[in-house]
Amino acid sequence: MQMTKEFIRLSNVSKIYNAHKENEVRANDDMSFSIKRGELTIIVGSSGAGKSTLLNTLGGMDSISEGEVWVNGNDISEYSEKQRTTYRRQEVGFVFQFYNLIPNLTALENVELANEIVNNPIDAKEAMESVGLDKRMNNFPPQMSGGEQQRVAVARAIAKNPSLLLADEPTGALDYHTGKKILKIFQDYVTNTGKNVIIVTHNSLIKPMADHVIEVVDGKIKSDVLNDHKIPVEDLEW
Numbered sequence: 076m077q078m079t080k081e082f083i084r085l086s087n088v089s090k091i092y093n094a095h096k097e098n099e100v101r102a103n104d105d106m107s108f109s110i111k112r113g114e115l116t117i118i119v120g121s122s123g124a125g126k127s128t129l130l131n132t133l134g135g136m137d138s139i140s141e142g143e144v145w146v147n148g149n150d151i152s153e154y155s156e157k158q159r160t161t162y163r164r165q166e167v168g169f170v171f172q173f174y175n176l177i178p179n180l181t182a183l184e185n186v187e188l189a190n191e192i193v194n195n196p197i198d199a200k201e202a203m204e205s206v207g208l209d210k211r212m213n214n215f216p217p218q219m220s221g222g223e224q225q226r227v228a229v230a231r232a233i234a235k236n237p238s239l240l241l242a243d244e245p246t247g248a249l250d251y252h253t254g255k256k257i258l259k260i261f262q263d264y265v266t267n268t269g270k271n272v273i274i275v276t277h278n279s280l281i282k283p284m285a286d287h288v289i290e291v292v293d294g295k296i297k298s299d300v301l302n303d304h305k306i307p308v309e310d311l312e313w
């Protein structure tokens with residue numbers, strides 16, 4: 076089968092909380108866009124715009140109310156709970172704002188735990204090396220800086236060898252320089268592997284580092300722009 080260039084396509088996707096009640100919220104409202112293979116995509120918007128809701132949809136964490144969500148040739152909006160669990164486990168790597176590491180396992184053990192649950196993992200040590208932490212493998216998370224813990228979290232996501240890496244405000248808890256290091260890892264990952272990374276953020280100043288920027292306002296897509304000349308993270312200032 077020929078691989079198409081399109082990797083993700085959302086068609087008229089809505090997520091409605093408390094439908095038909097007084098407190099109904101259209102967190103995602105009639106969203107349509109597509110994402111090509113090998114893209115670094117940034118989804119940007121202010122607080123409450125609907126970014127996390129969208130990320131939860133793409134990551135198979137939640138079902139939608141209306142529309143279709145195609146990932147890698149499959150309509151994941153039709154998946155049963157069980158199929159969604161398999162999808163989430165096998166296909167998606169997650170990085171969150173607050174690392175979510177297990178404190179009483181070493182950095183390496185945190186990464187190993189993730190790659191044990193998938194069929195086609197990357198060696199945990201290799202993943203640690205790829206984020207520059209080969210010397211800190213046997214440290215426990217509380218002995219590491221925020222930036223180092225976030226690198227472990229990125230290694231953990233990469234070690235699953237996912238087809239899609241999702242990051243929700245991955246630099247939200249980090250200082251400027253440390254945040255830049257994390258963003259560089261994501262940008263290099265896309266360049267080196269040809270896989271897809273989607274970063275959700277409220278920081279519109281990082282938009283130039285992406286291949287594709289989707290802006291969300293009030294649950295709707297406000298703009299959808301391809302960057303022909305993305306900027307290396309090193310050259311980005313904010």
Ligand SMILES: Nc1ncnc2c1ncn2[C@@H]1O[C@H](COP(=O)(O)OP(=O)(O)OP(=O)(O)O)[C@@H](O)[C@H]1O
Binds near residue numbers: 120128
């Ligand atoms: N489980 C839920 N039940 C009801 N409303 C919800 C639920 N989850 C999110 N919402 C609402 O949906 C809207 C979008 O929320 P969402 O978390 O997706 O925004 P966001 O852009 O990620 O914001 P932030 O940057 O602050 O995390 C908000 O109005 C929020 O209150």
